Amino acid sequence: MRLYLECIPCYLRQVLEAMEMFTDDRDLKEKILREVLEAAADFNTEEIGLMTNAKIHRILKKYAPAGDPYKKEKERMNLICMEMTDEIAAMIEGSKNPFETALRIAIGGNIIDFGQGNDFKAQKIKSTIEYALMQELDGAMIIRLKENIARAKKILYIGDNTGEIVFDRIFIERFFPTDRTIFVVRGGPVMNDATIEDAQMVGMTGIVRVITTGLDMPGTILPHCSEEFLKEYENADLIISKGMGNYEALSSEDKNIFYLLKVKCPVIEDSFKGRYRLGDIIVDDLRYLKNNDR
């Protein structure tokens, strides 16, 4: 998806939230915001929106301790979700359809996104999971995904956020052929997105092979991804794309991709041409979009 002008105020809001995480210094905040606004003024609507987003977040990282404004918050989100592991395992095992329950929880975990406001706590995550368990999902699509997982020779599961990655792990270790599955994290810190450190922290690296996009961008922008990633991407016959950032980057791709996400902003909502609404959780290969002119 190319840059929507509506995204720019939202990117700036992310900057303000991120600054709160690492500094109280008013002068520094002003300096950063000024630099961000100047960079934003240079936006390019011919590029994918995530490029502008990445430029803005790179300014933030330049000033943040250890080059990562979200570091502490990411660890905290992983820990909160890790503490819920037993509870969630029990929910899955006690449910009528454990695959669907684990899937729903993995999608529900996609709400853990600082880009959308940073006041998430355990209670909020629990109510989000409850919501994800109740919300309408396309039953035929769930079956199609399950069949695809069963017959795929090589699966690329492209992760999104910290915290959420714990629920991805729970889903993957139960229902994916772990020897044929590769989990993908970002190649460097950007927002609260999961990186290799998070994959290690939550034990993902002990279950499946984990690679990175090679990119510190909040989405898998193919022309910029590493050769290692692109090789695995080409070879994969099933791709799981988590979250809005990966959807933005991959929505026009002609591959066997299942998009798992929660619709958290009106720009993304628009892109679904009425099929999904703000707040919906989605599991869809989006063939209905790809078969039309886009």
Added chain:
Amino acid sequence: MRLYLECIPCYLRQVLEAMEMFTDDRDLKEKILREVLEAAADFNTEEIGLMTNAKIHRILKKYAPAGDPYKKEKERMNLICMEMTDEIAAMIEGSKNPFETALRIAIGGNIIDFGQGNDFKAQKIKSTIEYALMQELDGAMIIRLKENIARAKKILYIGDNTGEIVFDRIFIERFFPTDRTIFVVRGGPVMNDATIEDAQMVGMTGIVRVITTGLDMPGTILPHCSEEFLKEYENADLIISKGMGNYEALSSEDKNIFYLLKVKCPVIEDSFKGRYRLGDIIVDDLRYLKNNDR
């Protein structure tokens, strides 16, 4: 109130909404937003926030037909509210405390603010009025305001938005000494704020003397106001300040001011130091703030 960094993304959102009102031209929208971002990068937190806001809106006006992006919407809002006049008059006259009812409706009208999202329709206005009629208000403060109106020699009633000005008119014609009351509008178009044309359209000019601030800014920033306004401001022994913009401009003033507004953003909420919350409607002289160091 000085500029809060948090206000800047919100100002940009206003720009995006305003552009929708007058153009579909993508190139023009990009050009305007780029110019706005460059201007925003030049923000000054030593200045009152409304100065940055005004700079941004002046860019918009430069490109809008007849120099006013909101012109049609403002007329529409006035018309919608004018059509509600009989209904509102009946509500006031049928209520136990007509002064309080008219006051509540005048404050409720303050929700009609494109700065906060532009999808207002008659139904929304009605539900806002119902909300304003039910919400908690300081009863002692209402009595104090009524007494102040009764004994004031010169009242300056500083208006805010279009649409809302219709409810101000209903309140003023019933409960203010019209020969000792001056209504104030903005000196030029900015957002959906009422100007002299709106005062004429809704019949305010037939009831009381109407003057302008001399300013095309969404608040009464005294150092920039016209001499005519400042003379009346100095002479007034009671000032009614409607809305957040006027509150921002006048909150530190040592005058007999009653602030009537709805708390529509977290920055304004913060300024009340816990006394009022987002969504509250307020009638208050704010002495509790002014007696402390600010």
